[in-house]
Structure formats: structure tokens, C-alpha cells
Amino acid sequence: MNDRHWKDLIARRLMLISGSFLLILGLLMIFMMYQRSKPILALTPLKDLLFSLSWHPTKGQFGLAGFIAGTLWVTVIAMIIAVPLSILTAIYLAEYAAKPLRGLLKPFIDLLAGISPVIYGVWGIIAIVPLVRDYFMPFLTNHLKFFPFVSENYTGFSALTAGIVLAIMIFPVLISVMEEVLHAVPFGIRESSLALGATQWQTIKGAVFKKAWPGIIAAIILGLSRAFGETMAVLMVAGCSLGQIPKSIFDAAYPLPALIATTYGEMMSIPLYDAAVLAAAFILLMITILFNMAGWGILLRMERNQI
Amino acid sequence: MEFKTPIGVRDLSVWYGTTRVLNHMTIDIPDKKITVILGPSGCGKTTLLKSLNRLIELQDQITVSGQVLVDGENILDPDVEVTHLRKKLGLLLQKPQVLPMSIYDNVAYGPRVHGMKDKKILGELVEKYLRLSQLWPEVKDRLHAPAARLSVGQQQRLCLARTLAIEPEAILGDEATSALDPVSAQQIEQLFLELKNRYTIVLVTHNLRQAKRLADHVIFLYLGDLIEHGPAAEFFSKPKYAKTKAYLEGRFIEDFKIDRELRLKTPERANTIQQVQTVLAQMEIGEILKILLTDEASVQGLIHKLESAGHNVLELRKQGPAQWEMIVQKQNVSYAI
Amino acid sequence: MDRRRLEERVMKGLMILSTLLVVGSSVCILLTIFLKGVSAIDLNMLIQTPKGGYYLGKEGGILNAILGSLVLGVGATFLAFLVSVPITFYLNLYLRRASRFSYILRFLFDVLYGMPAIVYGAFGFTLMVFWGLKASLLAGMITIAFLIIPIMARATDEVLKMIPFELPEASLAMGTTRWETARGVIFKQALPGILTAVLLAFGRAIGDGAAVLLTAGFTDSNPSSLFKPVATLPLAIFFQLATPFPEVQRRGYAAAFILTVLILMVSLISRILSWKFTQNVVR
Numbered sequence: 001m002n003d004r005h006w007k008d009l010i011a012r013r014l015m016l017i018s019g020s021f022l023l024i025l026g027l028l029m030i031f032m033m034y035q036r037s038k039p040i041l042a043l044t045p046l047k048d049l050l051f052s053l054s055w056h057p058t059k060g061q062f063g064l065a066g067f068i069a070g071t072l073w074v075t076v077i078a079m080i081i082a083v084p085l086s087i088l089t090a091i092y093l094a095e096y097a098a099k100p101l102r103g104l105l106k107p108f109i110d111l112l113a114g115i116s117p118v119i120y121g122v123w124g125i126i127a128i129v130p131l132v133r134d135y136f137m138p139f140l141t142n143h144l145k146f147f148p149f150v151s152e153n154y155t156g157f158s159a160l161t162a163g164i165v166l167a168i169m170i171f172p173v174l175i176s177v178m179e180e181v182l183h184a185v186p187f188g189i190r191e192s193s194l195a196l197g198a199t200q201w202q203t204i205k206g207a208v209f210k211k212a213w214p215g216i217i218a219a220i221i222l223g224l225s226r227a228f229g230e231t232m233a234v235l236m237v238a239g240c241s242l243g244q245i246p247k248s249i250f251d252a253a254y255p256l257p258a259l260i261a262t263t264y265g266e267m268m269s270i271p272l273y274d275a276a277v278l279a280a281a282f283i284l285l286m287i288t289i290l291f292n293m294a295g296w297g298i299l300l301r302m303e304r305n306q307i
Numbered sequence: 308m309e310f311k312t313p314i315g316v317r318d319l320s321v322w323y324g325t326t327r328v329l330n331h332m333t334i335d336i337p338d339k340k341i342t343v344i345l346g347p348s349g350c351g352k353t354t355l356l357k358s359l360n361r362l363i364e365l366q367d368q369i370t371v372s373g374q375v376l377v378d379g380e381n382i383l384d385p386d387v388e389v390t391h392l393r394k395k396l397g398l399l400l401q402k403p404q405v406l407p408m409s410i411y412d413n414v415a416y417g418p419r420v421h422g423m424k425d426k427k428i429l430g431e432l433v434e435k436y437l438r439l440s441q442l443w444p445e446v447k448d449r450l451h452a453p454a455a456r457l458s459v460g461q462q463q464r465l466c467l468a469r470t471l472a473i474e475p476e477a478i479l480g481d482e483a484t485s486a487l488d489p490v491s492a493q494q495i496e497q498l499f500l501e502l503k504n505r506y507t508i509v510l511v512t513h514n515l516r517q518a519k520r521l522a523d524h525v526i527f528l529y530l531g532d533l534i535e536h537g538p539a540a541e542f543f544s545k546p547k548y549a550k551t552k553a554y555l556e557g558r559f560i561e562d563f564k565i566d567r568e569l570r571l572k573t574p575e576r577a578n579t580i581q582q583v584q585t586v587l588a589q590m591e592i593g594e595i596l597k598i599l600l601t602d603e604a605s606v607q608g609l610i611h612k613l614e615s616a617g618h619n620v621l622e623l624r625k626q627g628p629a630q631w632e633m634i635v636q637k638q639n640v641s642y643a644i
Numbered sequence: 645m646d647r648r649r650l651e652e653r654v655m656k657g658l659m660i661l662s663t664l665l666v667v668g669s670s671v672c673i674l675l676t677i678f679l680k681g682v683s684a685i686d687l688n689m690l691i692q693t694p695k696g697g698y699y700l701g702k703e704g705g706i707l708n709a710i711l712g713s714l715v716l717g718v719g720a721t722f723l724a725f726l727v728s729v730p731i732t733f734y735l736n737l738y739l740r741r742a743s744r745f746s747y748i749l750r751f752l753f754d755v756l757y758g759m760p761a762i763v764y765g766a767f768g769f770t771l772m773v774f775w776g777l778k779a780s781l782l783a784g785m786i787t788i789a790f791l792i793i794p795i796m797a798r799a800t801d802e803v804l805k806m807i808p809f810e811l812p813e814a815s816l817a818m819g820t821t822r823w824e825t826a827r828g829v830i831f832k833q834a835l836p837g838i839l840t841a842v843l844l845a846f847g848r849a850i851g852d853g854a855a856v857l858l859t860a861g862f863t864d865s866n867p868s869s870l871f872k873p874v875a876t877l878p879l880a881i882f883f884q885l886a887t888p889f890p891e892v893q894r895r896g897y898a899a900a901f902i903l904t905v906l907i908l909m910v911s912l913i914s915r916i917l918s919w920k921f922t923q924n925v926v927r
Contacts, residue, residue: 004821005821007821008821015730015733015734016734018726018727018731019731019734019735019749021727022727022752022756022797023749025790025793026755032767033766036770036773084662085662085665086666088658089666092656092659092660092662092663096659097663099367105663108667111911114844114847114851115904116852116853116878117852117853118853118878118881118882118903119900119903119904120673121885122677122885122897123672125885126676171666171670186404188402189404189406190365191362191404195393195397195398195400196394196397196416196417197391197392197393198390199390201651201652201655202652206406206416206419206420207407207408210407226758228760229762230760231761231762231853231854232854232878232882235882257760257854260762261762261857264765278766281762281766281767284762284763288758292754292759293755295758296751296754300751390648
């Protein structure tokens with residue numbers, strides 16, 4: 001083989017190695033974290049790890065239920081706020097907005113995706129915490145004296161605050177995927193519907209959406225996955241007080257990623273502490289892998305059916 | 308022309324950006340007949356068709372001027388309720404685009420969109436129009452299966468049923484059989500022939516043979532201009548103008564090389580004829596004269612005189628609300644016209 | 645019939661409102677950071693490292709974090725580049741578009757793309773323990789590199805997918821090998837696009853807090869060795885805002901401002917490059 005062929009072959013092999021590297025990386029992640037968290041299962045059965053509320057590492061009690069609950073509170077609030085707004089905005093961008101406007105807004109929304117999570121946390125402290133503390137909470141607790149609004153936490157650092165900040169963080173992901181999916185619906189469907197005398201909204205509701213809805217679901221799954229795993233911003237505004245399970249949107253919450261972030265320092269000092277925390281990370285890993293696979297799986301199948 | 312005209316256009320011009328796609332089109336569509344819009348690709352046929360139900364507005368950068376009359380009303384008026392208009396004119400597209408739902412829901416979509424909720428009536432409508440489109444026997448056992456599973460020919464018939472279900476007055480077809488296999492295409496053509504007793508039908512096609520099979524009336528467009536129109540029998544056997552003849556014979560359509568140009572402004576008929584006579588006298592046989600007129604009345608009179616004198620009227624084109632362009636080729640050396 | 649029109653108007657109004665809310669909240673964030681941060685900035689902050697008692701309100705600046713973030717970012721981006729670009733070139737040039745392996749690989753990118761930063765941090769941490777590394781610049785670089793590889797790979801893939809197949813085809817038809825085509829023809833065409841991807845990844849690298857928290861540690865000194873902890877802007881912001889002293893918090897806002905400006909600049913440049921790329925792509 002001559003010189004040029006050698007170069008080609010080597011280059012090809014190197015590229016293949018990089019590809020396999022990625023594959024190995026992914027598998028390694030799963031494997032190593034599983035290994036390091038296994039010891040905790042010797043002490044605490046899985047049922048207790050997931051559902052027990054008592055988190056006292058010094059006493060050897062590692063119940064993650066409180067943190068899982070915190071994650072759920074914050075994530076659900078974020079989704080309730082973000083999903084309707086994202087759907088509406090995505091429809092507007094894909095179906096109604098004039099081309100120049102769309103060309104301006106889409107990159108702007110993408111720009112937001114690149115902003116550091118810590119910045120969102122800072123803004124949350126400056127703007128949202130006072131908003132919740134001084135306006136939302138007094139107003140709502142006085143008028144709606146029932147679950148999930150009643151609370152004793154007057155600091156403003158709460159599940160609601162984290163939910164609001166998180167919602168804004170996941171707008172870019174939700175909106176961009178939804179908009180792409182809507183845009184990919186063939187023009188002929190809109191044309192046929194309008195030719196029959198439907199209004200634009202009727203067309204979107206009755207025909208376009210029917211074609212695009214799996215993609216909308218995929219977007220929601222991906223947004224959910226993003227909301228689940230966010231650490232820094234939530235850490236700064238959710239309150240993160242140990243021993244409290246949120247029973248109100250105004251209560252402090254301590255989501256799972258925040259737990260991992262705050263305890264890394266003490267992890268090595270108490271036996272099995274690191275295993276417990278890594279178990280939490282492993283749970284997070286598996287959940288996000290599952291959600292991501294589901295979300296991208298849907299989008300991939302939609303793309304292939306299009307052909 | 309002696310016929311009822313539910314649809315007509317007056318001086319309709321359409322621009323796509325800065326390019327003019329339709330040029331001062333003035334034409335009437337006869338009632339309860341099949342009118343075929345004929346011409347080579349890219350000549351404005353689809354634009355004309357889609358202007359009738361204002362679907363052309365979906366494209367970017369479209370400017371429209373002139374009038375489109377449906378049942379006597381100018382539908383280009385901004386106050387017009389477009390959804391009502393589109394209920395009157397059903398459109399069948401080239402690529403059968405079934406909606407992403409069941410067969411039943413596809414046909415019921417139109418009526419539902421316009422407010423029909425009664426399940427019993429909907430069921431009857433669905434069956435009636437599926438029967439009319441000759442699709443009923445093939446789908447009656449799987450009405451709630453996804454429409455996407457049908458073959459292309461079946462899909463187009465479904466689109467027809469769907470269009471009929473809104474009970475329009477006219478059916479517009481944009482190359483409705485071009486994407487189909489010969490058998491399905493024949494089925495659709497057969498359906499058009501049967502439906503013309505109840506609906507006014509306007510079809511766009513570039514398929515000359517199909518036009519001959521189906522047309523009662525023909526409109527021939529070339530590069531956005533209305534070249535010729537008339538009853539099918541006359542159009543195909545005795546075409547009047549040069550470009551029509553070229554098209555029907557399969558020759559390339561060429562633009563005329565103008566030797567002289569004459570601009571007529573006075574409306575007096577006698578004067579008009581005299582001016583033309585003077586100019587023609589100065590020309591050689593075979594040379595081509597372009598006459599610009601502003602008066603409709605003189606146009607017909609002039610054509611008559613020129614033809615009886617033996618000259619060839621090659622083309623008559625309307626260029627504006629009061630502007631005609633006539634192309635004449637001198638054939639006879641005669642001073643008495 | 646009026647009901648339909650009404651419904652359309654109402655929905656359209658809701659949509660516009662929603663879009664305004666989304667855009668408005670984003671603008672609000674940027675404005676707040678700018679306003680709070682600009683007033684707090686002074687030259688000292690930029691050129692000094694924190695002196696003793698910094699977090700209690702004493703003298704110093706955030707130079708350590710600025711330099712630390714830049715060094716970490718550049719290192720991580722470089723490492724990620726070494727892995728991402730070959731993979732995507734392989735995907736686009738050597739594999740046929742619909743081959744199974746390419747689907748698997750792309751799917752892998754997408755799944756890794758969505759992994760939370762904290763999980764990368766935890767993973768980095770386990771690697772550190774495994775190799776006996778302490779919290780350090782190197783550990784941080786490697787972890788962040790892992791984090792941004794999917795981001796860079798995805799962006800590069802998008803860029804390469806845009807190059808029409810005719811281009812490598814024409815080159816290969818002349819008898820060049822695929823490697824030569826990749827290097828000479830495609831790389832040149834795709835260069836602005838690849839730079840966009842690199843910048844995008846860099847922006848993400850300097851903005852991350854969760855993964856560096858567990859792997860790079862924090863320090864008051866400027867970056868000096870690969871094996872010592874390093875300061876980063878996100879963590880500097882985080883720690884400063886956690887103190888009860890208003891002066892320190894103000895400095896946190898200033899640091900947030902600097903970080904935001906950095907990221908926006910990087911985003912803007914990458915956008916301009918991307919625009920240049922789409923202008924020049926052979927159609």
C-alpha cells in the first residue's frame with residue numbers, strides 16, 4: 001500500500017477510536033457509579049434508600065425520600081409554568097410570526113440556552129426571592145388557605161422560587177424542539193385544511209397538532225429531564241434546609257442534585273456517606289438516561305417516518 | 308359568450324416579489340362545465356386557480372391586484388370572510404395530502420370545521436361522499452383506520468370525498484392526476500366527468516390529451532398571459548392565435564419579432580382603421596405589426612376587418628384595464644380593408 | 645362562524661402574550677445582571693486576587709477566578725476538540741448516512757447531551773478517587789471536557805451535515821483519499837462552522853458550576869499547576885453570594901456580570917461565524 005493509503009487508513013482508525021471512546025465513556029460512567037454506590041445497598045435496602053425520610057449520615061441512616069420529594073416539587077412546578085407557555089410560544093413562532101420576527105426570536109431564545117446556570121441563580125436571588133416573599137406569598141396564603149399554599153416559610157427561598165427560575169431555564173429546550181417539530185409538519189396539510197375553509201387556529205388544533213404531538217411529548221420529556229438535573233440555580237434559591245419535606249409551594253425544598261453538590265466536601269469523612277451520595281447521583285443518571293432515550297427515541301422515529 | 312358564470316376574474320394580476328406571474332387576466336368560468344386551464348409549466352395556471360379561493364395568499368411576498376368575482380361578489384375585498392369563500396370552492400391538490408387522522412375523520416373534517424356536530428348527519432355525509440367518490444366499497448369496513456394506509460389513488464379519491472363533503476359550488480383541481488398511476492388517474496377523470504352535472508369544475512393541467520378528454524371549455528395561458536380561450540371543440544380544431552397553434556402542434560412557442568409598432572389613441576373607429584391601413588401599406592408581406600389599442604369596442608371590429616382582408620392576427624393580449632396589444636402579420640397587398 | 649373568529653383571536657392573543665413573557669423574562673435577566681453588576685465593578689476587582697478575609701469583606705478581586713475559568717475552559721475545549729471533531733468527520737465522511745452505527749452514535753450523542761452537569765461531576769469525582777487525584781485543574785479539565793464533548797460533537801455534526809454530498813463526491817472522484825478530502829476540502833469549507841461549535845462548547849465550559857464544584861475545587865490563588873485546585877467564576881459567584889456581607893455580595897454581582905458578558909461575547913462571535921458559514925456553503 002502506498003503512502004497516501006496508509007495515511008487514510010490511520011486517520012480512519014483514529015476516528016473510529018474516538019467514536020468508541022465515547023461509547024466506552026458512557027458505559028464507564030454507568031459502571032463506575034454503580035460500583036461506588038453498591039456498598040450502600042449492603043447497609044440500606046433499596047426500598048429504604050428510596051422511600052425513607054430519615055437522612056442522618058452520622059447515624060448511618062440514608063433515606064433519600066425527602067430529597068426525591070424536593071426534586072418532584074420543584075420539577076412539577078417548573079413544568080406547570082413552562083409547558084403551556086412554551087407550547088403557545090412555539091406555535092406562535094412556527095405558525096403565525098412573520099419570517100423576520102422568527103429569525104430574530106429563535107436565535108435570541110437559543111442564546112439563553114448558553115447562559116450559565118449560576119447566573120439564573122443570581123437573578124433568582126435578586127428578583128424572584130423578593131417577589132415570592134413580598135408579593136406572592138402574602139397574597140396567596142391569605143386568600144387560599146389550603147394545600148399547597150399554606151406555609152410557615154417566610155424567607156422567599158422556596159420550591160416556587162426554584163420552580164420559576166427552572167421554568168425560565170428550560171424555555172429554550174422546550175421551545176426550540178417544539179418549534180422544529182411544528183415546522184417539520186408538511187405544508188400540504190395546512191394547505192388542505194385551509195382549502196376546506198378552516199381558520200388558521202382550527203388547522204393547527206385539528207390537523208397540525210395531530211401530526212406533531214409525539215414531538216411535543218418528546219420536547220416535554222427532554223425539558224423534564226433538564227429540570228430534574230439542574231443543580232446550581234436550584235441550590236441558590238430553593239432553600240435547601242435539611243429535615244424539611246415541602247408540603248407547600250412556599251416551603252423550602254432540597255432537591256437531589258443540590259444534595260450531591262452540598263455534601264461532596266464531607267463525603268469522605270463519614271463511612272458510606274460517599275456511597276449514599278453516589279447512589280443519589282446514580283439514580284439521577286439512570287433517570288436522565290431513560291428520559292433522554294425516550295425523548296430522542298420519539299424524535300428519531302418521527303424523523304424516519306417522514307421520509 | 309352566452310353562459311352563466313359563477314366565477315370570473317377581472318384584470319387579475321399577481322406578483323411574486325417583483326416578478327409578475329399573471330398579467331391582467333380577464334376571463335369567465337362557465338357554470339356546470341369542465342373548464343381546463345392549459346399551458347406549459349410555470350405559466351401561471353396554478354396561480355390563477357389558487358387565486359380563485361385565495362389560497363395563493365399562503366405564499367410569501369404575493370401581491371394581487373384586480374378582482375375575482377364569485378357569485379357576483381369580489382372576493383379580494385379585505386372584508387370578505389375567507390373561510391366562507393373556501394367552503395364554496397373545493398380544491399384538489401396535485402399531491403394527495405390526507406390529514407393525519409382516520410378515513411372517517413378526513414371526510415368529516417370539513418363539515419366539523421364549519422360547525423357540524425350531529426353525529427348522525429356526519430355519518431350520513433361521510434357515507435354519501437365516499438360513495439360518490441367511488442371509494443365506499445373499499446373502505447367501508449375500516450372507516451376508522453388511519454387514512455395514511457391507503458394507496459395513492461385511494462388517497463386522492465379520499466381527498467375528493469373530503470372536498471365534496473363541504474358541499475361546494477365548484478371544484479378546483481390542480482394537476483389532480485399528475486401524481487397518480489394510470490388506473491387511478493382514469494378513475495379520477497371519470498369522476499370529474501360524472502360530477503360536472505352538479506358542480507362547476509376548473510382543472511389545471513399540462514397534459515394535452517387529458518385536456519382533450521375532459522374539457523368543455525379551455526383557457527390557454529402562456530407566461531402569465533391569457534392567449535386564447537373558448538369552447539373545447541373550437542379550441543382544439545380551429546385555434547385562432549399563433550402561440551396556441553404552436554402549442555397544440557407541439558412546437559416551441561417563440562416570441563414575435565416586431566417590425567413596426569402602432570399606438571392608437573383615438574376611439575373613432577374609422578380613424579383607427581385608416582391609421583392601420585396607412586402603416587400596413589408601408590410594410591412588406593410577412594412583416595409583423597404590433598398595434599396598441601385602448602378601446603375595447605374597436606378591437607373586435609379591427610380584427611374582423613384585418614382577417615377579412617387576409618392578414619394574420621397572430622395574437623390579442625390584454626395588458627391593462629384599457630389596454631390591448633394586437634399582433635398582426637401582413638399577408639396581402641391590398642389597400643382596401 | 646363568529647365563534648371561530650373569536651377563538652382564533654383569543655388564542656392568537658394568548659400566544660403573543662406568552663411569547664412576550666418568555667422574551668421579556670429573558671431580557672429582564674440580562675438587564676438585572678447588567679444593572680446590578682456594572683455599578684459594582686471596579687478595576688481592582690479585575691486585577692487582584694482575593695486577599696485574606698476577602699469573603700469577610702476585605703480587599704481583593706476575582707482575578708483568580710477569571711484566569712482560572714479561562715485556563716480551565718481553554719484546556720477542556722482543547723481536549724474535547726481532540727475527541728469530537730474526529731468522530732463527527734468519521735460519521736459524515738466515512739459512514740453512509742443511514743448506517744446503523746451512525747444512528748447509534750448520534751443517539752449516544754443526544755443522550756449524553758442531556759446528562760446533568762452534576763452527574764458528570766460525580767463521575768469525575770469517582771475517577772479522581774480511582775486514580776488518586778485530588779481536586780485539581782487537571783481533574784476539572786477532564787471532567788468539563790467530558791461534559792462538553794456531546795455539545796461540540798452535536799454542533800460540529802450539524803455543520804458537517806449541511807455540506808452537500810456533491811462536494812466530497814467531486815473530490816473523491818478525482819482520486820483523492822477520504823482523509824485528504826477531509827483535510828483539504830471539507831475542513832476548509834466547514835472551518836467557520838467548526839469554530840462556531842468550539843466557541844459554543846467553550847461558553848458552556850466556563851459557565852458550568854456543578855461539575856467543577858466536585859472536581860476542580862476552589863482556591864484564592866491564580867492557576868499555577870495542573871495538580872492544584874483552581875478557582876472558577878461560577879463558583880466565585882456562588883460563594884460570594886452565600887456570604888452575609890453586602891459588599892461581598894456586590895462583588896458577586898460584578899463577577900456575574902463579567903461571566904455573562906464573556907458568554908454573550910462568545911455566543912455573538914459564534915453566531916456571526918455561523919452566519920458567515922451559511923453564506924459560503926456550496927449549495
